[in-house]
Amino acid sequence: MPMQEPTGPLKGLRVFDLTRVLAGPTCVQMLADLGADVIKIERPGAGDDTRGFAPPTMPGTQESAYFVGVNRNKQSVTLDIAQKEGQEIALKLIAGCDILVENFKVGALAKYGLGYEQLHAKFPRLIYCSITGFGQTGPYAPRPGYDSLIQAMGGVMSLTGEPEGLPQKVGVPVADLFAGLYGCIGILAALRHRDLTGQGQQIDIGMLDTHVAWLANQGMNYLATGENPARLGNQHPNIVPYQVFPTADGHMVLSIGNDPTFKRFCEAFELTHLLEDPRFATNAARVGNRQLVTDTLTPVMQQHPTAWWIERLEALKIGCGPINKLSEVFADPQVVARNMVLEMAHGSGQTVKVIANPVKLSETPADYRLPPPLLGEHTDKVLADRLGLDAAALAALRAKGVV
Structure with missing residues (x-):
């Protein structure tokens, strides 16, 4: 696909994206929509797990709807960071980046020389955002985090559902989504700090932490009374009717x-x-x-x-x-008037529909310049443009399975 120059307020910032599934990609897509230049690192031959989360696929393509929903405005580069040559390429690319976002298990990236302490020593201006189930510290830090698990442990399932029914999770993966959005807020704050001091830092986002934070009035009701709020179905705990x-x-x-x-x-x-x-x-x-x-x-x-x-x-x-119903949501005149659905020309040759960014900026609106990428679609271009690798070097790396 032809490349367009970013136009958003984050134009000029480069992001090294080591995320997959939902929380991390949500965070990075927000940065990308606002103009950041994103390299999404994916495993050769496999890619982001959500590429396989199908059906459904987008009409006329082999891309899962799940992947397409949170990966626009990103350049896909396949790279095996488990190999030494892959790690060397990663470090060279990170050297030209402002932000790294990752959602590996705690300590996993350190095995490849890509942990926060290792990179902070080399690149002190780098902003490094880690999104995990339970954060970098505490007794649960090594555990994997999944949306429904966090909804259960974070209390929202105890608040959701009919009074006499089963606890219910929310119908969309809110634990993942909130973690991604809080991560984006943390990155923007860290950018401001770096502007003032020149110092990078780590943003440590734990899904359980963010889940507890958005318990909001129900969490405060408990802190005020010491009593567990009851499930009320579709009723409000503090307002009637x-x-x-x-x-x-x-x-x-x-x-x-x-x-x-x-x-x-x-x-x-x-x-x-x-x-x-x-x-x-x-x-x-x-x-x-x-x-x-x-x-x-x-x-x-x-x-x-x-x-x-x-x-x-x-x-x-x-x-x-x-x-x-969703058919009524997407046909609603208010949703239509606010342009909450847009079409993008996809690398498959088809046009895909995606849900638009809801942040409406008067002077620097969201920038829809790149459709969700095919696996490895931009590998050659990124490595040639940024690292100067020629066709022979790329072919050699591909033969070794590095890219």
Whole structure:
């Protein structure tokens, strides 16, 4: 594919990407979308594990949808870092980079001379981000981390699901995604520090740490009371009514965030008698009488279809929404207006659809210059351009399985 010059705010920064699967690639794709020049290192003949996470594949290609989703704006270079020559090439490439991101097990890269302490001694300006299941320290540091495992250990599964049902994980891999995004935030902070001091550093991201951090109000509810929050299904622990209700033709979400909004709701739908009942008068009272509120409002909501409710509630500026399937999400006029799906010309010769970057910058918008790469698509170009290797040298490396 023809190369385009980056245009984003991180233009000029080079990233050495030693990540695979989801948390690390999510972190690096955010940097890449913002203009960073990324070399993604992949195992010769195999590549990122997610290349094999199929079906489904993108139409007309052999690329898994999973891989395509988090690997745009990256140049794929195949390199066997277990071989000495591969390590030497890696070091030469890292010498020209600002940032290294990796999600190997703790200590694994040190075997190849690519651990943080080893590289910091050689390249003191290098920013080195490590994303692991449990971080670089602590009794669990050697353990592998997986999204569902972290959701279980981090508490969110104990909070998710119906009160009498099984604990549930979230339907998308949020532990991976949050770790990647926190990693990106850490890298941007480290870049600022380097701008001021010239000093690189390591960002140590543990998926369990980031999971605990986003327990948010539920974590704080526990710290305030010492009591484990109960699973509430689709209800809110601190606000009532703020939940799913059945309607005449399906279900919808009603989100009444404060007492003035509840008053407006009651006045609009002939429920003013509830405002005179102390069990409904304040949010605190409604939380204390959660089941009564639910039982009282359910037959009211069931009187009309979802669209009827949404039209009237939106006119009253009361939070509400349908429960969309993904086909409805991607057809939603707001999602369409915000350009949250884009098409990119792929190396297979096909066009692939990807989900756009949600960060909307007024002066330096996200930069979609490279589609998710074929395995090793850029190996020859990167090694020739950056290291000056000629065709004979590349052929020799390929014969040895180094690239």
